[in-house]
Amino acid sequence: MADTLAPPAAAPELSKYDRLIAAARASSAAPTVVAHPCDETSLRGALEAAEAGLIVPILVGPEARIRAVAEEFALDLSGIEIVDVSHSHAAAAKAVALVREGRGELLMKGSLHTDELMKEVASSATGLRTERRISHVFVMDVPGHAETLFITDAAINIFPDLDAKRDIVQNAIDLWRGIGLGTPRVAILSAVETVTTKIPSTIEAAALCKMAERGQITGGLVEGPLAFDNAIDPEAARIKGIVSPVAGHAQILVVPDLEAGNMLAKNLTFLAHADAAGIVLGARVPIILTSRADSVRTRLASCAIAALYAMRRRATPIVAE
Structure with missing residues (x-):
């Protein structure tokens, strides 16, 4: 079966990612908890996804550091919620806690190591396992x-x-x-x-x-x-x-x-x-993992895919452990 998101005959220039991004833009933006966006790449990625209408970000990390990165690279934080914590370990734990509280439909990795975030996600007591x-x-x-x-x-x-x-x-x-x-x-x-x-x-x-x-x-x-x-x-x-x-x-x-x-x-x-x-x-919410080497389009595609899946899961949530 061909992709149901195939573009109409009049728009063959749309790539596979472009179709996914367009479909996600047509739905409501997903509340997204971003863990430790403390470098230009991760902060810009979250803000660009928000500007594209894919996510509504909640930034979790040292607020002074986040604001310093934003100022250095001329990134606009107007209207963006920031939850202040002291370091990356605390950011991972707090981000997971916010998802458990229902604040976010998606979890997004910032500039911390993947293992650091996934350790909190996989915790049997306080994580997001299903x-x-x-x-x-x-x-x-x-x-x-x-x-x-x-x-x-x-x-x-x-x-x-x-x-x-x-x-x-x-x-x-x-x-x-x-x-x-x-x-x-x-x-x-x-x-x-x-x-x-x-x-x-x-x-x-x-x-x-x-x-x-x-x-x-x-x-x-x-x-x-x-x-x-x-x-x-x-x-x-x-x-x-x-x-x-x-x-x-x-x-x-x-x-x-x-x-x-x-x-x-x-x-x-x-x-x-x-x-x-x-x-x-396989967790309670989709988790967006991006790399520093990812292009802007790849980052937006990751957010679009997660947002589309989150929309579907609103009707059929995965059962927690």
Whole structure:
């Protein structure tokens, strides 16, 4: 199924990210708690997303430092709420607490380390955990490739077991459907497309497909194991004799482990010049993870994706632990 956010025939110039940003702008801006936006990149990103009508930011961090950064780089903080805390650890804890209090529908990482924020998110007592495993999705806009690509998980789960992979797959499917892209075609990647005990990821891929058949994974067409070529290239799938609605047309690529996913995403970014928006799923709210190297468009796309998903979750919230 093609993206339901496909542009009309009269507007072919719209990119995949532009469509997502336009769709998010058409909905109400999501209240967003931004943890420790204490450098130009993170503060500018939050303010640009607010100016674009994607989020309503609540900045959490040392207020004097935030204002100093804003003054240095001529950033306007007029009308922006700032919650003053003393340092990045306190900012992470307070940001999570504000989300728990219902102040924010989204959580956004500022200039603190990802691990510092995720430690607070994952806390069993005071965090944002749910019955789902927390996982990360790269939302890739690859030049020359017709559709949006999801790659998961390339940032959170290092060597996920089968149960974790079930949640990783379901999180990605829910995001795809939640931002209005329809029913996704999901490829469980390995090095080969046949099941063999010599490559354990092929066995887990086969198990995930059976779980999808039995209703343990819902909402998407799941196929695997598939190698990368016959997952995204129809001719490669034809040559291998793979008959499947997913093979050659995959939209969600589920990698065996973090190392494989990180290499795949960075290969596309640096060799194919793809943009890679990032979002963390499975917590009480979507979490926007951005990098200092991200372009303005990538940052806006990350916020747009999270805002669209938050809009869907207002009607169907994820259950907390």
